[in-house]
Amino acid sequence: MKRVLLSIVIAVFTVGGLCAQENSAEGLRWSDVTGNNFWSNWEINVGGGVNATAWHGIGNKQKSTGDVGWQVEGSLTKWFNPIVGARVQFVGGRLNASDDDGRKSNWIIPHADAVLNLSNWIGGYREDRVYYAKLFAGGGVSIVNVNDNASSGFAATAGLINTFRVCDFLDINLELKGFLNAGHDMPRAIAPLAGKYGQIYSATLGLSYRFNKRGWDRAYTQEEVDTYLAAIAALEVGLIEAQRTEGQLTQQLAEQEAATEQALKTSATLRTELKAEEQQPMPVTPVAIFFNINSARLSDRAKATMQLLCNSIAEAPKDQTFTIIGHADPKTGSPSYNQSLSEKRAKAVYEYLISKGVDKSRLAWRGVGATDNIFPINGTNRVVIVK
Numbered sequence: 143m144k145r146v147l148l149s150i151v152i153a154v155f156t157v158g159g160l161c162a163q164e165n166s167a168e169g170l171r172w173s174d175v176t177g178n179n180f181w182s183n184w185e186i187n188v189g190g191g192v193n194a195t196a197w198h199g200i201g202n203k204q205k206s207t208g209d210v211g212w213q214v215e216g217s218l219t220k221w222f223n224p225i226v227g228a229r230v231q232f233v234g235g236r237l238n239a240s241d242d243d244g245r246k247s248n249w250i251i252p253h254a255d256a257v258l259n260l261s262n263w264i265g266g267y268r269e270d271r272v273y274y275a276k277l278f279a280g281g282g283v284s285i286v287n288v289n290d291n292a293s294s295g296f297a298a299t300a301g302l303i304n305t306f307r308v309c310d311f312l313d314i315n316l317e318l319k320g321f322l323n324a325g326h327d328m329p330r331a332i333a334p335l336a337g338k339y340g341q342i343y344s345a346t347l348g349l350s351y352r353f354n355k356r357g358w359d360r361a362y363t364q365e366e367v368d369t370y371l372a373a374i375a376a377l378e379v380g381l382i383e384a385q386r387t388e389g390q391l392t393q394q395l396a397e398q399e400a401a402t403e404q405a406l407k408t409s410a411t412l413r414t415e416l417k418a419e420e421q422q423p424m425p426v427t428p429v430a431i432f433f434n435i436n437s438a439r440l441s442d443r444a445k446a447t448m449q450l451l452c453n454s455i456a457e458a459p460k461d462q463t464f465t466i467i468g469h470a471d472p473k474t475g476s477p478s479y480n481q482s483l484s485e486k487r488a489k490a491v492y493e494y495l496i497s498k499g500v501d502k503s504r505l506a507w508r509g510v511g512a513t514d515n516i517f518p519i520n521g522t523n524r525v526v527i528v529k
Contacts, residue, residue: 175224175267175358182355183221187231187315189348190214195237196341209238213249213344219257224267224358227257229278237286237342249342251321253282253299269357276303284323284342297323305350313350320344374432374524378443381430385450388427428529429454430516431491435524436474438486440494448491451528452498463504466491469523472512485509491526 193211213235221227234250255278261271277300284297301319308314321342429451431444440448455464468488470480485508492507516523 175360177223178355178358183227183352183358184354185219185221185313185350185352187217187219187348187350188215189315189317189346191317191344191346193235193237193342193344196343211236211238211249213346215346215348219350221257221259224262225259227259227276228255229257230254233344247287249284249286251282251284251297251299253280253297255280255299257303267358272307274303274305274307276305277301278303278319284321295323297321310356311352313352315346315348315350317346317348318344370435374434375443377430378432378447381447382443382450385447428527431526431528433487433524433526435471436483438483438490440490445494448494449498452495452500455495455500455504463506464528466495466505466507467527467529468507468509469516469525469527470509470512471524475512477511481509481511483509484511487524487526491528 191213193213194209195211213233215231215233217229217231219227219229230252231254232250232252235248237247237249257276257278260275260277261273262268265271279298279300281296281298283294285294287293299319299321301317304316304318306314306316321344323340429447431440431447433439433444434441466488468484468486468491470484470487472480474480475483488507488509492502492505495505496502513523516525516527
């Protein structure tokens with residue numbers, strides 16, 4: 143029976159994890175919400191209340207007026223996203239389904255449930271919502287007549303949790319649930335009724351404490367992502383066009399210098415100065431290489447930009463060095479994550495330049511994490527600057 147319960151727990155948490163995972167490249171996502179790490183959105187619940195038993199078919203009472211027992215319970219719940227969660231609960235107490243001698247039945251049932259936040263599913267995630275309706279269903283092991291010829295068997299469970307938010311970390315829960323098992327797994331007075339269904343209905347009131355991060359961060363909409371990518375593409379095209387124009391201007395300048403040299407060839411001193419100026423390498427202006435959201439991979443456009451940069455570095459003075467600085471967007475990710483991402487972007491540019499023959503002694507790189515916007519026009523700084 144322990145193996146059955148363990149299998150149920152593993153299955154519930156596995157299915158919950160699969161339901162929560164939507165986009166592995168950007169982390170766990172649901173609708174317009176980005177998921178948290180595994181250790182966030184856990185809650186502990188304790189409570190107590192009353193129960194009643196029935197058998198001979200679902201809903202039929204054991205007597206004309208059913209007896210009432212008591213129970214206490216505790217549970218541990220993990221939320222994978224705003225609508226999908228899983229929990230393990232332990233229930234124990236007294237069933238007042240007595241036999242003719244008036245004896246009561248001790249009862250415990252550990253079980254695992256899948257939990258569905260109906261309010262977030264229908265109405266969408268809202269951080270300021272005060273009331274949540276949550277459905278659950280699962281199963282476990284029902285043990286009746288504990289320490290006295292105990293009987294045990296599989297029991298299915300389902301119900302409704304009415305949650306009232308008190309503050310950011312504390313809730314009040316009114317839980318209504320029922321357990322269904324075979325008649326022979328009920329107290330002794332009912333056990334001979336093989337083939338009949340035994341039911342236990344309960345209502346409990348409890349407190350929930352949610353630890354670590356409770357809420358969910360808003361994710362970018364697809365429209366915002368498309369707009370951002372379009373802005374990056376436009377900037378990259380503009381930079382390539384600007385570099386092409388710069389090359390044309392350089393060529394025109396060389397032609398003008400040649401004309402000036404021809405006109406002033408009578409002056410030996412001036413010809414010498416002009417010749418030295420033509421041989422002097424052009425300085426390399428700062429270059430920007432853009433990256434996609436949450437990525438340190440070089441796009442084909444970025445590689446095309448860096449090919450031009452390689453040519454410029456080859457023509458620069460041999461003693462000139464270049465610094466590669468990686469940036470990240472402060473709107474997404476934690477400071478430590480953005481620091482790591484900016485370093486990965488800078489290192490990707492550094493390694494690509496070396497692979498194209500640039501002497502690594504002329505290069506230095508570093509990441510500066512999330513910084514203020516570098517390009518105010520499109521409000522982004524997922525970029526590496528080489529200067």
